[in-house]
Amino acid sequence: MIVKKALGLLTFISYFSIAPAQQVQRKVDFVNPFIGTGAAAGLPGCAFPGPTVPFGMVQLSPDTKEEIDARPCSGYDYKASTIVGFSHTHLNGTGIPDLVDVLMMPTTGEIKTNAGTEDKPGSGYRSRFSHEQETAKPGYYSVQLLDYDIKAELAATMHAGFHRYTFPEGKPWNLIIDIDHTSKKGTKVRSARIIAAQIRVIDNQTIEGYRVMTGWAKLRKVYFYARFSRPFTSTLMQEGTFTYPDKKLTTGNADIKAVVTFDKTGGREVLVKVGISAISADNAKENLDTEIKDWNFDRIVAQTEDLWEKELSKMDIEGTTEQKQIFYTCMYHAFTQPNNITDVNGDYTAGDMTIRNAGKKEIYSTFSLWDTYRAAHPLYTLTQIEKTAGFVNSMVLHHKSYGFLPIWELWGSETYCMIGNHAIPVIADAIMKDLPGIDVDEAYKAVKETSMTDHVQSPISIWEKYGYMPEDLQSQSVSITLETAYNDWCVAQLAKKLNHMDDYAYFMKRAGFYKNLYDAKTVFFRAKNSDGKWLEPFNALEYGHNGGHPFTEANAWQYLWYVPHQVKELVHLMGNEKKFGDRLDRFFTYTDTSTKVNHNASGFIGQYAHGNEPSHHVAYLYNFSDRQWKAQFYISKILNEMYSATPQCYIGNNDCGQMSAWYIFSAMGFYPVNPANSIYNIGSPVLKSAVIRLDNGRSFTVKTTNVSKANCYIQSMRLNNKPYNKSYITQADIVNGGTLEFVMGNKPSTKKLINYTEPN
């Protein structure tokens, strides 16, 4: 049965229509990699549909743009009608483009070496495609390239891509290898600039090469080693304006491509397997040969699917089919990164751009920390304990070589994107939760040094001198003040746990610095200059972007709520629970957007913008007000209205799994408002049930009664068969195993849920 959903001008065809009906549905069957791949407007999702293993280095996926830009950074837009080729590395839901390394594109007939233009089918080597002849599932992607009548299928291992192309009889069979395919080139700071590149024919079934580039990541070296299942009879190479037939090598730094044309003897399939490494072509070869030893494409597909089934089976949910599709795809997206950047032999590129060896450990990168510390990393502390140790250890190693913890790290390279030092809550959370495999003293050293070292957008000495960030000395001052205060609280809690009581006192003092920017008169956090005076004029609706304004990708309304460590103090600053509730009401209902909205802000409910991270915890703050039921109302609304099993899912950039993690937690009924206090705040569950299968062999079960879109209000709760009246559960509640039961109804309950005491 073809499942079609009308989505404006688009139709969305589930791959379920193509996959054979299965007797027992596996979790992977609910994952739809097309979810989040198509923006209706703004920046929803920005997922890529191609295959990857969990946390894989290689993420092989179709690109629809010839030069990847921010819309979408994943390279694939569900609205597009042509595909330019299949590249081996991708970003999932970021706001800045990069990667898309080593593009391959099969064609037939006349050889074209230019990519063509997205909007012009028939231009260049790109091909039209139709979603009706396109399939994706974890570990597998296929599409019919209509201009060439080629079936393209993709699979992936940790370090290698696997392509299977089925060519039509008749015209010559070509494969383009485009090393010049990048994000937008140019002279701006984050524009792509290829420093050096090479394609080299080793023999008539083997090609290797590399490119070294600067872009969003300051420096990336990408080496590849490609083996072909059948010989090619000719190679054509392009160097800038030159096109050379029968060329075996091309080296340069501009516009380098190769085209091979295959011997057509026997069968119509051409398989290509491509190892990738950031170190050398030799390592790329070793990566490939370790992971794909033969030409059994289907076995690799099955193997990767099994890896995903194992990951997804850490959660077992009941709900509607759409809920399952959203939920398991959210898990899939949450486990798509951070990415392993270690070769199979342990080699990796450190933060100081030296080559090092990690032995048997894996080093990870793609740390979109301003986003992911909020819920994605807390999710990993429940479902990816071993990986969490790997993430923390990678961050601590980065600190060692780079001097401070990662801010936004990509392929081992600090990009200085966004603000704050949110590796700190990630590390603090992991240690506070006693996760194994972390050198706690080393980690604390990294956390403390990062908090004591002036660095880009973290002028700590100014922080200490003024007790806030003065806007005239450090732009984005209100956002940085609020987020640094929170990070400092995390350092303090870690210091206390490790009995560094002087540090504890010191950082707790800094953790309260947010109060220095609270303006009781306007009831906002506002910017001051170094003279201690408020910055005038003040318009709480006015958005900042990423510099030049006190707020980061948000306005004063959205940052008003950023005191996750001392919510009760925030309530106190505003007066009392009623005034706090009134202010929240105003936030969720005040729809004026008379000033220009930052493009990252979307998914509005009043001033609440679910499409960007500053809002993510805010609905849960109603728990601290006199109208706790409104948390349930808004959370249910967001879950039901802003997520869907469609390409338009996510209402804003997925941001490397943060938007997914919000759904995963919230759909189960809780969410970490403070991502480092081992507490999850109760919201409004939408699933029938959910089981978290823990590494320790236990499981934690959420069950709901009478849940529906209308029945979004908690009537009563039971934890482990006992009545439960708290607005939160703890990490211990979960990891000890147990059952949390919700009875839902369509009327708010008047019972007061008890909030936790915030640790000082």
Place this chain on the structure above:
Amino acid sequence: MIVKKALGLLTFISYFSIAPAQQVQRKVDFVNPFIGTGAAAGLPGCAFPGPTVPFGMVQLSPDTKEEIDARPCSGYDYKASTIVGFSHTHLNGTGIPDLVDVLMMPTTGEIKTNAGTEDKPGSGYRSRFSHEQETAKPGYYSVQLLDYDIKAELAATMHAGFHRYTFPEGKPWNLIIDIDHTSKKGTKVRSARIIAAQIRVIDNQTIEGYRVMTGWAKLRKVYFYARFSRPFTSTLMQEGTFTYPDKKLTTGNADIKAVVTFDKTGGREVLVKVGISAISADNAKENLDTEIKDWNFDRIVAQTEDLWEKELSKMDIEGTTEQKQIFYTCMYHAFTQPNNITDVNGDYTAGDMTIRNAGKKEIYSTFSLWDTYRAAHPLYTLTQIEKTAGFVNSMVLHHKSYGFLPIWELWGSETYCMIGNHAIPVIADAIMKDLPGIDVDEAYKAVKETSMTDHVQSPISIWEKYGYMPEDLQSQSVSITLETAYNDWCVAQLAKKLNHMDDYAYFMKRAGFYKNLYDAKTVFFRAKNSDGKWLEPFNALEYGHNGGHPFTEANAWQYLWYVPHQVKELVHLMGNEKKFGDRLDRFFTYTDTSTKVNHNASGFIGQYAHGNEPSHHVAYLYNFSDRQWKAQFYISKILNEMYSATPQCYIGNNDCGQMSAWYIFSAMGFYPVNPANSIYNIGSPVLKSAVIRLDNGRSFTVKTTNVSKANCYIQSMRLNNKPYNKSYITQADIVNGGTLEFVMGNKPSTKKLINYTEPN
């Protein structure tokens, strides 16, 4: 005695005035590192005065510009009145700036973190200086920094710089470490762009750091490790617009500097020793600690001086003091590069930007081959046999990792500067001369593959298809045609020696392709398009630059003579020896420069331009005419008028020793017109005598009688006590040892010198 020479507005003070009188003069005493450091106009010299060991990685020298540009690329201009600091790596006489890594500058009093402007003494941290209080000799440089009353002294080992600063009593003593000091920054292809950088305080006597950048060299990583002889009591760091006191680490990619202020207890000297590596700070530390184990500055000075004395003693000349100064400084400049890019542990960066280990071998870079293949590399085959094997092996390794031999390689990175593949004559010459330590088969493979592989500015398939480079398909077509034909001749000769007779025939055919661009009507090599028609209009005076014109940094007059492998065929093309002589006369006397001269062309005698390489062999071509004495006339004129023991020496860029090598050979009376046929053409010696002390224990002596500026004509010659009447000597004549005697006079001799038979 103060020796002053009036040089226009400059005065040039020899360091001899400061050095103590010595009983026995050593060769190093004749080297004056200020020779070639000051442009009167145009681009003379572009030498740097600071210390280096022969072929050193570290070349520590003062910079006078805050951002190094082409005037001069060495960073130091003798005409300048202020010094901005001392950086650890430099280029000697190139046309494009780069390097100048890890600048250090001592100051007193108030801390300034901006460099200031060259023309504004007192601006920034730069200081005025006077040549009267400045000294340089091989292995040592010193200057009094007048604004601070600091004596700065510099020394160097292969991988480390050694600074000794003597501070005045009174004000605080500071040292600025400027990682942001580069060649001109910007968005153009070769502009500097710092990708990442760091300065890190290890303890109060140790600082390490790095910068990774793209510039002229596509990618350079420069790590440093600095030890200080006395503690610093405070550190201040600058990150862009922020200045932080007491900061221990700064990381970023823009405008990073550190300032340390020293404890003033005991003595007034501060010593700093700095290891450099392209691999890691750990390697930089190992490099430093291997080479400088204590704080004995004077011992390192003496040690490096001894290394130079050993190198310079390979030649023993008699002549005027000025001739000795020019000659030994030319040797010094010729042995300043290529540069060792291997760390003491064997690590180096290969052409494909992977990190590799060379074991006990040294890998070299800074191959300015379009220049140096002409005479510098032939000079190395006589004086640097072991290094020549190292150069050749480095080139062959580069071929292996990069795909073809280096064109203009800097720090292991191909810059694609200039045209041709002149690693080929270098390798061919070394093999034809049977130098040891070369894997001949590997080398031949590299030479042949490079000659068969299309690459930037060498579209070989077009070359083969048309028999010339058509200007509409490959710009600089005439220059590339002529130079490629020569390179092909080199491949052919190598093939013959190795008995690859098919290859020999094939490349000999290509070696004659220059004829396809010879226009008998105009008597010029001229450009054709791919339609086979001459490019019109044609103006033989019109200069090309580096693209967009058939000629490279020259005009049709200057390239008319570029058939070094088949001069007799060129004579034949022009008609006969008389017509050839007439044409040479016209070349040397036709002074019209009505079209805009390329800025590299200087040192004119008619159309002859000694300041750039295309002219370098031309005066010697008179040997093939009916008026051989004119070779002697012009060569003597160039030797006497275009070289001087002054900063203005070299009349054009030294080009990594090529201008020096021209002098060294020509002053002895011979020069390699064809740098790969083991033949040296007789010119006009200017020295009283010269001895080449060969590695094989033999020596070759040149003696002259009655030589003077007026007596530039050879009256008679004797080789090994027998009358000699050839226009050339051979490599065998030299390496077998012997004596060549010239009797000179002020009238041309009518005796005909016999030319060699050119091998087919």
